[in-house]
Each structure stands twice: as structure tokens, then as C-alpha cells.
Amino acid sequence: MKRSLIAVGTVAAAALALAGCAGTSTPASTPSGGKTTLRISVWNYAQTPEFKALFDAFHEANPDITIEPVDILAANYEDKVTTMLAGGDTTDIITVKNLTDFGGYAQKKQFVGVNDLVKALPADKIPALDEYKAGGTYYAVPYRQDFSVLFYNKKMFKDAGVADPSSLTWDEFAADAKKLTKGDGADKVHGAYIHTWNSMVQGYASAQQDKGFDKPDYSWMKDQYDLTLGMQKDGTILDWGTAKSQQAQYKTVFETGKAAMVPMGTWLISPLLADAAAGTTSVDWGIAPIPQIKSGSKVTTMGGPTGFGISKNSKNQDAAKKFLSFAAGADGAKAVASIGIVPAYHSDEITKQYFGLKGMPQDATSKKAFTPDTIRPDGATGTLAAQLQGVLDQEHQLIMTGSKSVDDGIAEMESRVTSEVLNQ
Numbered sequence: 001m002k003r004s005l006i007a008v009g010t011v012a013a014a015a016l017a018l019a020g021c022a023g024t025s026t027p028a029s030t031p032s033g034g035k036t037t038l039r040i041s042v043w044n045y046a047q048t049p050e051f052k053a054l055f056d057a058f059h060e061a062n063p064d065i066t067i068e069p070v071d072i073l074a075a076n077y078e079d080k081v082t083t084m085l086a087g088g089d090t091t092d093i094i095t096v097k098n099l100t101d102f103g104g105y106a107q108k109k110q111f112v113g114v115n116d117l118v119k120a121l122p123a124d125k126i127p128a129l130d131e132y133k134a135g136g137t138y139y140a141v142p143y144r145q146d147f148s149v150l151f152y153n154k155k156m157f158k159d160a161g162v163a164d165p166s167s168l169t170w171d172e173f174a175a176d177a178k179k180l181t182k183g184d185g186a187d188k189v190h191g192a193y194i195h196t197w198n199s200m201v202q203g204y205a206s207a208q209q210d211k212g213f214d215k216p217d218y219s220w221m222k223d224q225y226d227l228t229l230g231m232q233k234d235g236t237i238l239d240w241g242t243a244k245s246q247q248a249q250y251k252t253v254f255e256t257g258k259a260a261m262v263p264m265g266t267w268l269i270s271p272l273l274a275d276a277a278a279g280t281t282s283v284d285w286g287i288a289p290i291p292q293i294k295s296g297s298k299v300t301t302m303g304g305p306t307g308f309g310i311s312k313n314s315k316n317q318d319a320a321k322k323f324l325s326f327a328a329g330a331d332g333a334k335a336v337a338s339i340g341i342v343p344a345y346h347s348d349e350i351t352k353q354y355f356g357l358k359g360m361p362q363d364a365t366s367k368k369a370f371t372p373d374t375i376r377p378d379g380a381t382g383t384l385a386a387q388l389q390g391v392l393d394q395e396h397q398l399i400m401t402g403s404k405s406v407d408d409g410i411a412e413m414e415s416r417v418t419s420e421v422l423n424q
Helices: 047-061 074-086 099-107 115-119 154-160 172-180 201-210 219-234 240-245 250-255 265-280 316-326 330-337 348-355 364-369 384-400 406-421
Strands: 036-043 063-074 093-096 142-153 191-194 258-266 285-288 299-311 375-376
Touching: 036 047, 036 074, 036 240, 036 316, 036 384, 047 063, 047 191, 047 330, 047 384, 063 348, 074 099, 093 099, 093 115, 093 316, 099 299, 099 316, 115 240, 115 316, 142 316, 142 330, 154 172, 172 191, 172 330, 191 299, 201 299, 201 364, 201 375, 201 384, 219 384, 240 384, 250 258, 258 265, 258 384, 265 285, 265 299, 299 330, 299 348, 316 330, 316 375, 330 348, 348 364
Parallel strands: 036 063, 036 093, 191 258, 299 375
Antiparallel strands: 093 299, 142 258, 142 285, 142 299
């Protein structure tokens, strides 16, 4: 799962002391007088209020355990955590940003196995649990699970006389984008915006056709590439090269009315709510199910969890397990849902709480989008995930800039994965 490094609202002054030197190998606090301090790695703490909401709720329920965030810049997070784990740092809990990183941690067995606490969790309400299982062992648990939906500007649809996108195919998505595109130059409004990540093409193709990235036969990507490049040629989406060079931010593009539709993860909901409350945007938005390949099919989308794993170097593993159980369960879900974050724990009560947030759209289409039939990973998973992702992303860039044809780019992906990743 990929998340933009964007502020999601004003956060009250932290009541928890930030780590003085994030990621250093200073010993974790040990129990003193019945008190325990858990150190948890996080990124951009002040701009990521889900952490404070979750930590405060846990401390309130467990006053004998204090949470100390180990704050790391988001841009450096994965590299810093890798260094910490390799160097014997005793930070107790590592926030797992995506499944690609998890594959590496699991392969190196840098986390404590947590099969015991997973057995006590309501697995039927936490569908993302198995994403953190490797070789029969659970090495982490999820606290949130984002997935892709179609954000759309209700006013722009109404003004253009286009019906709300309640159940589009990808071809219909492209057709609507043509109807919604208007203007020229700096005043141009695109019918849609497709972000630069390779998952925004490859991930949808993979999820909706139930195809994996670990077998080097990627012919199933072709139709999605043809559609996206066709929209680019028609001028109904911002050119990939322009979006990349200008470092376009999908939140800004959508909030400022520069695109009528944006396929994106549910993580965008929280900043939209926060910005509306702050008066920095007035966009009238809704969410719809992500477009499908075939009309009338069940809704299959892509996404991924964010979770917590316990470092093998932790000196407070019992307290850490208590935190993981809280974060993955109903109480943790209530804490993060209260600020617009989609929890990994699913229930009617949580959905009701979520849609009760001020500013959430209340139409039937938005509520349908929140309950897709199937969520599959948005990228490569497993122990080779990072290597696969490197090749897939490089070739994606060459295809989207026209440096390679779709056929040649796919062929090169297959060749490189075979030789560079699978060593065949």
C-alpha cells in the first residue's frame, strides 16, 4: 500500500514525548514500579494523527504502559528501519508501512512470531490478517486497511450532465473522462487524474484478474496500459511525464478541481475531511466503487494493510503483544476510525461510526464503495517483493513516457524478472 506524505489535519500538541534520536540503538525502557514504556517506530508523527489517536486510546485502557514514538521522516522510514533492525536497536514495535517491506522483515525473521495473539483475534472481522503470515507464522498484525475507490467531484459531474459513476467499467471511466475534460493550458480541467505509481496500472490489472507478480508472464497488463496510454493521448488525464516532473499531488489536483475523477486509496478520505473542516477546500466529493473490467461483475479492488510487528530485540515483548492485540481489535478500530482512517477490523458498528464523521458523503454509492467484495494486494508480496517492485516500476516509467512500447516493456519486465529476480 502507498500513501502520500500529506498532512491530515491539525494535531493537538503531543502528550507523548518524542524519541530524542529516532532509530538509535538506545535501550528501550524497562518496567519500573509496575510501569512499562513501549517504543514504537512511526513516520512524520505530527502529520500522521492516527498514531496519536491509537497510542492515546491504548494508554487510557492500559495506564501502566506508556507509548514513546520513535519519529522518523517518512521519506527515510524504510531505510532507517532496516538499519535499526540490522544494528540491534531495541525499539519494541515497528510500524510496517507496506507489504513489500514486510516481505523483507519476514525473510530475515526480524520480528517475533505472534501466532498466539492472532488466535485470540476475531479473524473473520480482520480479513487482512493473513497478509502478515509467512511460512506458517504470523509476524505482524494490521491496524488499518486501505483500498482503492473512485473519488469524484459531484458538482463537475452535475455541471457536465454526466451520471454519477455508481458502477463503471474502465472503458466507461475513459468515456466519462472525455465528457468531463474541458479548457486548455493552465485552465484545463482533466476528466481524471491517474497518479504516477506503477500500481495505478499494474495493480488494478493484477487485482481484477487475480494475477500475481511472481510469475514472469505479464501479458495481462496490456489492456490496462492501452487504456491508460489512450487516455493520456486523448488529453483526458495529465501526461505521466508532466505529473512526475511537477511532482503532482493527487490531493491537490482533486481538491482544487483540476480533475473530476481520481482513483485512489481510502487514505485520501481523512485529509479531505480535515481540509474541509479547516476551510481550505470546498470540493463536493463522493466515492464510488473502483471501475471494473466487466460490467455487472462483483467489485474487486486493490489495497493493503498497515500494521505492527514486534522486533526480536524488544525487551518488553509481553507489553508489545498487548498493544498489537489492542491495535488490531475493535478498540483500536474505534480509535483510528474516529479520525477518518479505515481500520483493518471490519464491523457494522465501525462502518456506522465512520460514516457518522462530519463531512462524510451519505449517498448509497459512497457506502457501496466502502464495502468491496474483494481486496487484493496492490503490488508484489513475499520475500522477493522489493526486487520485483524495482523492476516493475522501472519498466512502468519507460512505458508511460513512450520510451518503450507496451509490448516491449512487458517483454522486458518478463525477461528481467526471470534473470534478475528469479535467477533463472
